[in-house]
Amino acid sequence: MNQRLAVLGAGNMGEAVLAGALSAGWAASDVVATVRTEAKAQHLRKTYQVATTSDNVAAVRGAGLVLVGVKPKDVGALLDEIATAIDPEAVVVTVAAGLPSSFYKQRLPAGTPVVRAVPNTPAAIGAGITAIAGIGATEADLEAVEHLFTGTGAVVRAAEKDLNAVSAISGSGPAYVFYVADALAEAGVLLGLTRDVARRLAVQTLLGASRLMDESGEHPVLLREKVTSPGGTTAAALRALDDGGVRASFLAAAAAARDRADELGG
Ligand SMILES: NC(=O)C1=CN([C@@H]2O[C@H](COP(=O)(O)OP(=O)(O)OC[C@H]3O[C@@H](n4cnc5c(N)ncnc54)[C@H](OP(=O)(O)O)[C@@H]3O)[C@@H](O)[C@H]2O)C=CC1
Numbered sequence: 001m002n003q004r005l006a007v008l009g010a011g012n013m014g015e016a017v018l019a020g021a022l023s024a025g026w027a028a029s030d031v032v033a034t035v036r037t038e039a040k041a042q043h044l045r046k047t048y049q050v051a052t053t054s055d056n057v058a059a060v061r062g063a064g065l066v067l068v069g070v071k072p073k074d075v076g077a078l079l080d081e082i083a084t085a086i087d088p089e090a091v092v093v094t095v096a097a098g099l100p101s102s103f104y105k106q107r108l109p110a111g112t113p114v115v116r117a118v119p120n121t122p123a124a125i126g127a128g129i130t131a132i133a134g135i136g137a138t139e140a141d142l143e144a145v146e147h148l149f150t151g152t153g154a155v156v157r158a159a160e161k162d163l164n165a166v167s168a169i170s171g172s173g174p175a176y177v178f179y180v181a182d183a184l185a186e187a188g189v190l191l192g193l194t195r196d197v198a199r200r201l202a203v204q205t206l207l208g209a210s211r212l213m214d215e216s217g218e219h220p221v222l223l224r225e226k227v228t229s230p231g232g233t234t235a236a237a238l239r240a241l242d243d244g245g246v247r248a249s250f251l252a253a254a255a256a257a258r259d260r261a262d263e264l265g266g
């Protein structure tokens, strides 16, 4: 497979993958990005020195890797646009939530390898996690796609049937964490702290707790026990969370996200 990379729809996620590709060793001269608006194109050219165009057909000509980064509702029209121009050797990588590989197979030339990827927004700082599943892709294709995402963080392989569950946990997961950060900061404000101090306490606590989980390798339950003194303050707080059904809400939230991804896939 040749190294030329076309990022079709370099928005939040496409831009993060593009930046990751450059840090994984792609030459900027081997990357072309498409967007609709000139302001965004200018930003991409200035920040990454990559070529930009609004012409998806021109972008895919000669590209060995074609990343589909548009919203799920826009994928069908994009595939119809590029189907006749795509290189017969090209691997199509898509980050669109929910759409099954059959959706791509119906619209692309027979035999085009498709790799579905579920990244998350910490990819923008190289701290993401991406699950990939290849359909009609060789081991070499999958390794190339793994390499593409290494600049954005960790990469794991998954079965396609599990990708909507992955999306519900790690794809949407950053939003749950930001929700908790916002709620914790507002709780501090309720207790009389300034907004600035409350926000710093919340953000640094999430960061420190995440690093502790990662670096200690201990199970979250054990780490929670270490914070929770018998008869103490944390036990009182955790009871309030349980009374509020927070754990059950996380289970319901993940199921809702998975179900919505199933719906998007039709
Ligand atoms: N955000 C997330 O956390 C995650 C998103 N995803 C998936 O990533 C995909 C993109 O999401 P996100 O990055 O948030 O969305 P964005 O809206 O930020 O990005 C979409 C980009 O596509 C461009 N675009 C739209 N139509 C075309 C077209 N026809 N030709 C070329 N470019 C086009 C837009 O250009 P312009 O800016 O000029 O309008 C925009 O930059 C979605 O399919 C989503 O399901 C997957 C996992 C996580």
Ligand SMILES: O=C(O)[C@@H]1CCC=N1
Residues within 6 Å of the ligand: 097, 167, 171, 172
């Ligand atoms: O909300 C969405 O649809 C996308 C997919 C996962 C994260 N964001």
